[in-house]
Amino acid sequence: MTELKYDVAGIGNALVDVIADADDHFLVANGIEKGGMTLIDTARADELYGRMGQAIEMSGGSCANTIAGLASLGGKGAFFGKVKKDQLGQVFEHDIKSLGVHFPAPLAEDGPPTGRCLILVTPDAQRSMNTYLGAAQNLTADDIDADIIKASFATYMEGYLWDQPGAKAAFLKAAKIAREAGRIVSLTLSDSFCVARYRDEFRKLVADEVDLLFANEAEILSLYEVDLFDEALAQVKKDCKFAALTRSEAGAVIVAEGEVHVVDADKVAKVVDTTGAGDLFASGFLFGLSHGYSPVHSARLGAMAAAEIISHYGPRPQVSLAKLAKEKGL
């Protein structure tokens, strides 16, 4: 068996976030699905950006945020995703490498520019995302290095990958390698609209290939087409060895080898921007499991990381999560 070199290998859309405040009227006037993630083309991206207020830019991408959070906790991560060799691509590369994350895919010399996620944050701290995939859509199975997958405790993938055939192929290749190597295959359902687009495929994937599933309440209800959380919970217990179901301020419900645990959310003085809450919960949970902590302890790390991320703008930690965990006795 290959020696373990990484805690988590992540595969996801490599994006730079462009974050601005907006009110609900702006969302309505611009036809933006509140709380969701909508794919947009160049023309729509230009139009929307032109209407948005002053913004801040920082590296994003759901899975990349998770790997960045894992690194901030002191974990060893690798990330597969595509950016172009342009200014924003160099920002993405710099940020993820600065955390010590292995980022092997070469920056694209041509093709579309680095992908951007235009994020509108409303006064209720909800984020509504509009993603121009750009270079991210050119991730293919060829970008996946089997040796890295085999050397990772877990492989973590985002449901968003399903939106592009090449990325989907990369996902399936990595899952196969991880499974055959006896490693953990983990998936986040990403977004309830994304689940609605690919429900049948995701159901099969979750039942057949996924060891560890991450989902929020809306996503898991949508996956199983049920109205009650407990019905979804009963189904996921059958499908997956582990599941982490996040319910915002109501905390998280953890499934671990048939047992169910409830872990409270951490208190936050002021919720500023919920972007990255789920991503960072996954950081903590994956860090914990890969370091031999119990599922409950791992979920507490997830709750801590999620609380840090929602207390400021943007989906990357502003403090060392390893230091924070130490301060909190985790």
Add this chain to the structure above:
Amino acid sequence: MTELKYDVAGIGNALVDVIADADDHFLVANGIEKGGMTLIDTARADELYGRMGQAIEMSGGSCANTIAGLASLGGKGAFFGKVKKDQLGQVFEHDIKSLGVHFPAPLAEDGPPTGRCLILVTPDAQRSMNTYLGAAQNLTADDIDADIIKASFATYMEGYLWDQPGAKAAFLKAAKIAREAGRIVSLTLSDSFCVARYRDEFRKLVADEVDLLFANEAEILSLYEVDLFDEALAQVKKDCKFAALTRSEAGAVIVAEGEVHVVDADKVAKVVDTTGAGDLFASGFLFGLSHGYSPVHSARLGAMAAAEIISHYGPRPQVSLAKLAKEKGL
């Protein structure tokens, strides 16, 4: 006399800030002048960026921050500065235009990339700046539109412009137009190292051309080469009709037609990043004067804007300053 169309026309280096945390050891190990602004070349920018941690990007530039703050207060601003037509230049253009600021200089089609200021924020919230001017250095007198200067209550310029011959010429041209049109010529000394580089020229400029001077304590002491604040104050009273001398948490000392007023700093729960404190003080003071408020009232607006900016990362307001002023009865 030309009709007033703008409160303030600003001329400055157009930059995108790249902001990361660092400890004092990092500053020492990388030979960074703590609290200052150092000009760097491409090689040094690449080296330093490569060593910096994960960063956030947002529009910056001292004078541009002031004009952005003025716009956030509800003022009408224009800004002259140069960026390239690249991703970061488009970010700069978007952000300043999104505030309703008139930004007439066309984006450069070739030449160096958009300028960046690599900002390291230490745990004491002090910021140390390393500026790669890039396209900003190509601002020239030709970029200054005389009609805009004539139509502005005040023209506001940054001392940093002195570092480039073209920008200096732009400054002098604008000052001459403003003076001849009977408008206010205002200057910020920018940085004590900058003052040390051009002390003699700045002394002459302040005495002969500047109606309103902005400086912090270190800058004004350096300008007059004195040790005591009161000595500097006595000199600036002779040189300028108005002066706003900022002293961090000790508040500001305002000179207004021979009279001296002391205005307290606003309380801040937690100082996160002092980048932009002086820039935003100038926003409030200029907004106030151009709207007919008293110098003391104007300084209170400055103190309010400075307090907002140091309570978070980055030099652009995160909330509407107009709304904040209303809430505070200003």
